[in-house]
Amino acid sequence: MQGGARSRTRTEGMNAGGKVPAGTGRTEAAPGKKARSLAALGYTKPRTYEELRAVLSSGTVHFPKRLRQVAIFLWQHPGDVALSTIVQVAEQAGVQPSTLVRFAKIFGYAGFSDLQELFKDHVKGSLPEGAAREGPGNDAAETGEHGHFLTGMVGASRASLARLDGDFDFGGFDTMVEQLAAAELIYVVGSKRAFPVATYISLTLSQQGVRNVLVDNVGSNAFDQVACIGKRDAVLAISFSPYNSITPDLVAVASQRQARIVTITDSTFSPLVELSDTWLEVVESDFAGFRSLAASLAVGMALVHGVAVRRSE
Amino acid sequence: MQGGARSRTRTEGMNAGGKVPAGTGRTEAAPGKKARSLAALGYTKPRTYEELRAVLSSGTVHFPKRLRQVAIFLWQHPGDVALSTIVQVAEQAGVQPSTLVRFAKIFGYAGFSDLQELFKDHVKGSLPEGAAREGPGNDAAETGEHGHFLTGMVGASRASLARLDGDFDFGGFDTMVEQLAAAELIYVVGSKRAFPVATYISLTLSQQGVRNVLVDNVGSNAFDQVACIGKRDAVLAISFSPYNSITPDLVAVASQRQARIVTITDSTFSPLVELSDTWLEVVESDFAGFRSLAASLAVGMALVHGVAVRRSE
DNA sequence: GCGCATTTCGAACATTATTTCCAATTTTCA
DNA sequence: TGAAAATTGGAAATAATGTTCGAAATGCGC
Numbered sequence: 096m097q098g099g100a101r102s103r104t105r106t107e108g109m110n111a112g113g114k115v116p117a118g119t120g121r122t123e124a125a126p127g128k129k130a131r132s133l134a135a136l137g138y139t140k141p142r143t144y145e146e147l148r149a150v151l152s153s154g155t156v157h158f159p160k161r162l163r164q165v166a167i168f169l170w171q172h173p174g175d176v177a178l179s180t181i182v183q184v185a186e187q188a189g190v191q192p193s194t195l196v197r198f199a200k201i202f203g204y205a206g207f208s209d210l211q212e213l214f215k216d217h218v219k220g221s222l223p224e225g226a227a228r229e230g231p232g233n234d235a236a237e238t239g240e241h242g243h244f245l246t247g248m249v250g251a252s253r254a255s256l257a258r259l260d261g262d263f264d265f266g267g268f269d270t271m272v273e274q275l276a277a278a279e280l281i282y283v284v285g286s287k288r289a290f291p292v293a294t295y296i297s298l299t300l301s302q303q304g305v306r307n308v309l310v311d312n313v314g315s316n317a318f319d320q321v322a323c324i325g326k327r328d329a330v331l332a333i334s335f336s337p338y339n340s341i342t343p344d345l346v347a348v349a350s351q352r353q354a355r356i357v358t359i360t361d362s363t364f365s366p367l368v369e370l371s372d373t374w375l376e377v378v379e380s381d382f383a384g385f386r387s388l389a390a391s392l393a394v395g396m397a398l399v400h401g402v403a404v405r406r407s408e
Numbered sequence: 409m410q411g412g413a414r415s416r417t418r419t420e421g422m423n424a425g426g427k428v429p430a431g432t433g434r435t436e437a438a439p440g441k442k443a444r445s446l447a448a449l450g451y452t453k454p455r456t457y458e459e460l461r462a463v464l465s466s467g468t469v470h471f472p473k474r475l476r477q478v479a480i481f482l483w484q485h486p487g488d489v490a491l492s493t494i495v496q497v498a499e500q501a502g503v504q505p506s507t508l509v510r511f512a513k514i515f516g517y518a519g520f521s522d523l524q525e526l527f528k529d530h531v532k533g534s535l536p537e538g539a540a541r542e543g544p545g546n547d548a549a550e551t552g553e554h555g556h557f558l559t560g561m562v563g564a565s566r567a568s569l570a571r572l573d574g575d576f577d578f579g580g581f582d583t584m585v586e587q588l589a590a591a592e593l594i595y596v597v598g599s600k601r602a603f604p605v606a607t608y609i610s611l612t613l614s615q616q617g618v619r620n621v622l623v624d625n626v627g628s629n630a631f632d633q634v635a636c637i638g639k640r641d642a643v644l645a646i647s648f649s650p651y652n653s654i655t656p657d658l659v660a661v662a663s664q665r666q667a668r669i670v671t672i673t674d675s676t677f678s679p680l681v682e683l684s685d686t687w688l689e690v691v692e693s694d695f696a697g698f699r700s701l702a703a704s705l706a707v708g709m710a711l712v713h714g715v716a717v718r719r720s721e
Numbered sequence: 722g723c724g725c726a727t728t729t730c731g732a733a734c735a736t737t738a739t740t741t742c743c744a745a746t747t748t749t750c751a
Numbered sequence: 752t753g754a755a756a757a758t759t760g761g762a763a764a765t766a767a768t769g770t771t772c773g774a775a776a777t778g779c780g781c
Contacts, residue, residue, distance in 0.1 A: 159728060159778095174535040177491060178528045181769060191730055196770060206770065208737095215491045218535065245576070245710040249569045252702050256562050263558070287611060291604035291705075298600060299698060313626050336480050362480050363465035378484055385612065385709040389565050389702040392604075396698040397558040472748090472758060493738060504760055509740060519740060521767090 141202065144173070144217035150202075161190050165198045169214075177214035181207045247382035254380040255390035264375060271357045271373045272398060276405035278329030278355060281307040282321065285333035286340035292333045292359075292388055296395045303403035310345060317341065321348045329355040331398070333391065334367050335379070346370050359391060453516030457486070457530035460515070474503050478511045482527075490527035494520045560695035567693040568703035577688055584670045584686045585711060589718035591642030591668060594620040595634065598646035599653035605646045605672075605701055609708045616716035623658060630654065634661045642668035644711070646704065647680050648692070659683050672704060 141147035151166055158166055168188035169176055176184055185192040192207075199210040275281055281300065285293030290311075297309035310317050324330070330349045334342045343366040350356055350370045358367045358374040368374055377394050379387045454460040464479055471479055481501035482489055489497055498505040505520075512523040588594055594613065598606030603624075610622035623630050637643070643662045647655045656679040663669055663683045671680045671687040681687055690707050692700045 161729065174532050178532055180767085182767095192769075193731075193771080194729070197729090208769065218531065219487055219491055221535075244713050245572065245581070245706065248706040248709045248713075249572055252569055252706055253566065256565055256702075259558065259562055268558070288608070290611070291608040291701075294607060295601070295604040295701065298603070337477070362483050364476060364480050364483065382709075383713065385713060387702075388608065388705055389569075389700075392701055393558065393561040393565055396561045396695075400557050400561075400696065400698060474759065494740095495738070505739075506741080506761075507759070510759090521739070 141213070144213045147202070147213060161194050162198055162201070164188055164190055165195060173214050174218060176211060177218040181211075244383065248385060248387070251380040251382040251385075252387040252389040255378070255387045256393065258378055258380075259390055259393065267373050267375055268394075268397070268401075271375065272401035272405055274355045274357055274372060275329050275331060275398065275402045279325065279327040280329075281305065281402075282310055282324060282328060282330045282349065282354075283307055283333075284310045284317075284321075284330055284342055284345050286312070286342050288335050288386060288388070289333035289340075289342070289391075292391045292395050295392060296331065296333075296399055299396065299399045300402070303399060305399070305402055305406060312341065317345055318348060321345050322352070324349050324352050324354045326353045329357060331357055331359075332367055332371075333359045333395070334365055335361045335386075335391075336365070338364075338366050343367055343370070359394060454526070457526045460526055463515070474507050475511055475514070477501060477503055478507060486527050487531060489524060490531040494524075557696065561698060561700070564693040564695040564698070565700040565702040568691070568700045569706065571691055571693075572703055572706065580686055580688055581707075581710070581714070584688065585714035585718055587668045587670055587685060588642050588644060588711065588715045592638065592640040593642075594618065594715075595623055595637060595641060595643045595662065595667075596620055596646075597623045597630075597634075597643055597655055597658050599625070599655050601648050601699060601701070602646035602653075602655070602672075602704075605704045605708050608705060609644065609646075609712055612709060612712045613715070616712060618712070618715055618719060625654065630658055631661065634658050635665070637662050637665050637667045639666045642670060644670055644672075645680055645684070646672045646708070647678055648674045648699075648704075649678070651677075651679050656680055656683070672707060 141150055148170070151170055165188055168184070172187070175187060179187070181192045181195055185195055188195075195207045199205075199207050202210065204210045283293045283297045283300070293309060294311075297307055300307045308320065310320050321330075330346060332342055332346050334340065346356055346358075346367055347370060356367075356371045358365070358371040359377055360367050360374060361376065361378050363376070365374075375394060377390050379390055381387065454463055461483070464483055478501055481497070485500070488500060492500070494505045494508055498508055501508075508520045512518075512520045515523065517523045596606045596610045596613070606622060607624075610620055613620045621633065623633055634643075643659060645655055645659050647653065659669055659671075659680055660683060669680075669684045671678070671684040672690055673680050673687060674689065674691050676689070678687075688707065690703050692703055694700065
């Protein structure tokens with residue numbers, strides 16, 4: 096995930112040897128000369144949390160008392176390690192902060208912070224919203240870089256879709272289908288990023304024989320269109336942050352005219368929420384600022400299908 | 409949460425997640441008199457993550473632009489907030505660190521760190537702890553009939569994306585980027601199912617500062633638009649089977665006028681293939697006749713990104 | 722029990738993160 | 752449209768966190 100930008104700030108200029116005042120003439124290049132490092136024992140610094148766990152549990156390394164204490168604590172409380180400061184971890188593990196640093200160095204890390212990154216990444220990954228992202232820093236173009244970006248975009252799409260597995264408001268979804276199916280005419284509204292979703296929904300609705308109006312604001316007549324809406328009609332609005340499009344204004348008009356309002360949006364802060372009879376939260380991940388629409392489209396299709404089925408009953 | 413909303417007849421059945429009991433306790437004396445704090449507005453500093461979420465979603469607080477941005481980010485990425493530093497959070501949310509501090513203070517916290525504690529506690533609490541078992545198989549059967557369709561649609565999207573991992577023509581992709589980047593003006597063409605893809609590509613191109621024309625056939629002037637195309641321009645055409653739209657006809661005109669033609673389509677049988685300088689095959693899966701657009705959009709975004717990068721060199 | 726090697730401790734130090742403050746900007750209201 | 756208020760960006764100041772290093776303690780073999 097944000098590996099690039101993040102670990103850069105962390106690790107650079109951090110090398111332990113670099114602080115020695117010039118003039119001592121110490122050879123600092125040689126790693127693990129004095130301190131017993133695992134590299135000397137044929138190990139390599141674990142790059143992921145799982146690797147670290149494997150090494151810890153392998154039992155091949157025999158630690159002295161305090162360091163063993165540390166190993167056990169890391170094993171049993173990864174969450175605390177990820178979320179606390181070195182002092183807090185030391186306290187809970189019953190050791191000194193410096194012991195933690197030593198422990199990290201034995202494994203070849205620059206320090207505790209370096210080791211902690213592993214835990215943070217792990218926790219982030221096992222969290223529902225683990226998304227694909229990238230810092231703005233690395234825009235250097237390489238032939239393979241385009242492919243890399245495609246991979247990132249696919250990752251963002253996958254993350255968006257995964258979020259639908261977790262907590263999706265199926266109750267709200269069903270209500271929404273009801274209300275849309277009951278409507279005389281469905282107005283589909285969505286601008287900017289939401290416009291592709293709106294067009295696809297409108298198209299598939301039509302293909303299913305469900306009459307609908309795509310409010311596309313061609314000729315700037317969107318407001319006039321919406322001003323014709325009736326009480327028995329419904330608006331399906333799609334809107335994402337930042338909420339600076341005309342969609343909220345259009346929906347406000349429809350709301351005044353007492354049409355049913357159902358909304359797909361990405362947070363409770365959407366101005367559409369308070370105008371809506373029903374709304375669904377669909378959060379899309381982005382990669383380098385390019386947002387996926389995969390989840391919104393999937394939900395949109397599901398709505399269309401639901402309405403079509405309901406109408407045919 | 410939305411309990412505070414005026415007694416409109418339309419407040420039932422809202423709320424996506426069905427989360428958050430709002431249990432704000434007693435009113436604590438307001439410490440700050442200078443900054444506009446919520447305490448002054450009759451609120452008290454939320455003591456748990458759930459309380460904070462409740463306040464955020466209540467909609468009773470109206471934030472200015474940047475602060476709203478913060479609220480949305482906190483809402484959508486609690487994990488990142490818990491695990492990152494203030495600078496990292498600020499970067500990802502697109503605001504200044506100081507804005508985060510200000511935000512925290514409005515709610516009565518001492519600073520960002522204070523607020524962050526809430527997020528840390530929350531994450532800690534929702535962690536299995538001790539275990540690292542990754543269980544992706546959340547097959548809750550409560551999804552009902554409509555939910556089943558959503559699952560199918562998500563599956564189709566995933567399948568489409570997975571196809572990009574396998575055999576994707578990166579060479580053709582790079583050529584395509586070159587040709588689009590070299591063009592004076594890019595015409596984006598796509599009808600029916602391909603139209604959402606075309607609109608999103610056009611939008612993001614514009615956002616990247618790449619001038620382009622979306623040939624949407626409003627006013628039936630698509631042919632006249634294309635008839636103006638020059639030798640140094642390029643057409644980005646998107647077309648899927650059945651190939652019965654006007655896209656091939658439009659592209660044929662552009663081809664005669666010797667513009668570069670690059671195409672995203674779903675088989676070698678597409679009439680666009682023989683008209684194109686370069687083309688990419690992107691196959692979308694469908695579920696119950698509803699086709700995903702996930703892969704096409706991902707490829708489209710990658711193209712836009714590639715062109716933007718190439719142009720900025 | 723003695724001396725050597727290893728481990729641990731804890732305070733001094735270096736680095737990084739957070740907060741504060743003020744000027745610049747935008748918005749609001751008359 | 753202009754003045755006042757509110758909001759925001761940015762850098763300096765402050766606080767916190769992490770790291771280093773020498774001295775003390777511990778364990779171990781002889």
